[in-house]
Amino acid sequence: MSTRISTAGQPFQAAPQHAWFRRLMAWARGNLFPTPFDAALNLVIVALFAWLVASMLPWALLDATWSGGSRADCTGTGACWAFVLSRLDQFIYGFYPAAERWRVNLAGTVLILGLAALLIRAVPGKRVTGLLMLLVYPPFAFWLLKGGFLGLTGVQTDRWGGLMLTLVVGVSGIVLSFPIGVALALGRRSDLPVFHGLSVLFIELWRGLPMVTVLFMAIVMLPYFLPAGMKLDSLGLAIAGIVMFQSACLAEIVKGGLQAVPKGQYEAAKALGFGYWRTSVYIVLPQAIRIVIPGLVNNSIALLKDTTLVMVVGLFDLLNIVAAGSSDPRWLGSATEGYIFVGLVFWTLCFAMSRYSHRLEHSLRSRRQRLGGVS
Structure with a gap:
């Protein structure tokens, strides 16, 4: 292990190499393989999951068809996405209506921003935001989506x-x-x-x-x-x-x-x-x-x-x-x-x-x- 000199003139020890790998192995021993039975059970589950992924991956991604105008265009053996x-x-x-979908996008954006302001701890003003989302947002979203007044198409x-x-x-x-x-x-x-x-x-x-x-x-x-x-x-x-x-x-x-x-x-x-x-x-x-x-x-x-x-x-x-x-x-x-x-x-x-x-x-x-x- 190498020793370097800090800016203060004091020697300090370099971080051990591969420390993350040792922590990962310690976590695996404590959580995945604490007993022989748990180890065998987890290995069986991992093997079943790997078999499932290997069986589904070709159908879902590798052999899938991603573009086309009808089912006839999906000529492969995979999924017809x-x-x-x-x-x-x-x-x-x-x-x-396609021309009015901006209203749906706007209502969804306001909802996402409001929820983010309520759920993210660092954002201040949660009481005001909560009242706005409960009292103001519902009628605003209804007016935006339904329309029929204030210039919006119904x-x-x-x-x-x-x-x-x-x-x-x-x-x-x-x-x-x-x-x-x-x-x-x-x-x-x-x-x-x-x-x-x-x-x-x-x-x-x-x-x-x-x-x-x-x-x-x-x-x-x-x-x-x-x-x-x-x-x-x-x-x-x-x-x-x-x-x-x-x-x-x-x-x-x-x-x-x-x-x-x-x-x-x-x-x-x-x-x-x-x-x-x-x-x-x-x-x-x-x-x-x-x-x-x-x-x-x-x-x-x-x-x-x-x-x-x-x-x-x-x-x-x-x-x-x-x-x-x-x-x-x-x-x-x-x-x-x-x-x-x-x-x-x-x-x-x-x-x-x-x-x-x-x-x-x-x-x-x-x-x-x-x-x-x-x-």
Whole structure:
């Protein structure tokens, strides 16, 4: 090992060569091969994964066809990704007019920037950003996408579709169901019989119905109870049904967090002179929400995947529009590539939500440990 002289005139030892390799081997011994059984099991898993990759790689990439105007152009033995690439605009925007797609791009860009400002710790002003995203962004995005006033061309919701529609339904369901679910959870734990009874009735009624039934009730049955000639928007009805169903499920998750808050927190707030609402908003709910973060994220992931159920009521979400595209006579036999594309899109969105949840849990646990709390 060589010795060099520092700028201060003091000798120091050079960093050991290949230290990263030794750290990697130490990690592998501790995590992958701690026992002979674990080593054998991990080697079998690695071998199966390598075999799977070797079997899929030629079909997915090496022998795939990437361009063409119909299935007949896919003459190779691999995947026909030309189907996905040729209809990618439709998969993203649905039937939204091409000349107006800048509005979709602008709404999506604002959403991404707003979420980045909320999720990146170094960005200041999270309270203001959160209020803007909750109170200002929804009407702004609706005006931008729907149009029909302030100079924008009107685009009816039956022309919305693809990934755009999936995100509209998913984000609307997540954002709108959260405050309703919290209110229902507080009502279920209320000592007032009226609030408690109505909350329990709402939760048990909606939570006991399948999502498909809720959508059919909203789209098919509800118009029969409306005045003659009155027609409601199908997308709005579907979102309303999803919000009612998810808020009932979310209420049970938040209720578990409320029950996990120690009773001493309530007593301390009462001793400080806090009333019910101040205790709930400033003391109880922040602790309860931290406790149920995994459940909230799991509920959001389930909601995002359940958006595909809107296809049964005639809305062309990402899954439905890919299925419709694969039924085109020019692309018969391309359903496999289309469904793989849908699966990758949903996996990416759900994985990103899951990783952020894990990071947030780790950050909160580290903060409690630094403050001397119990992790």
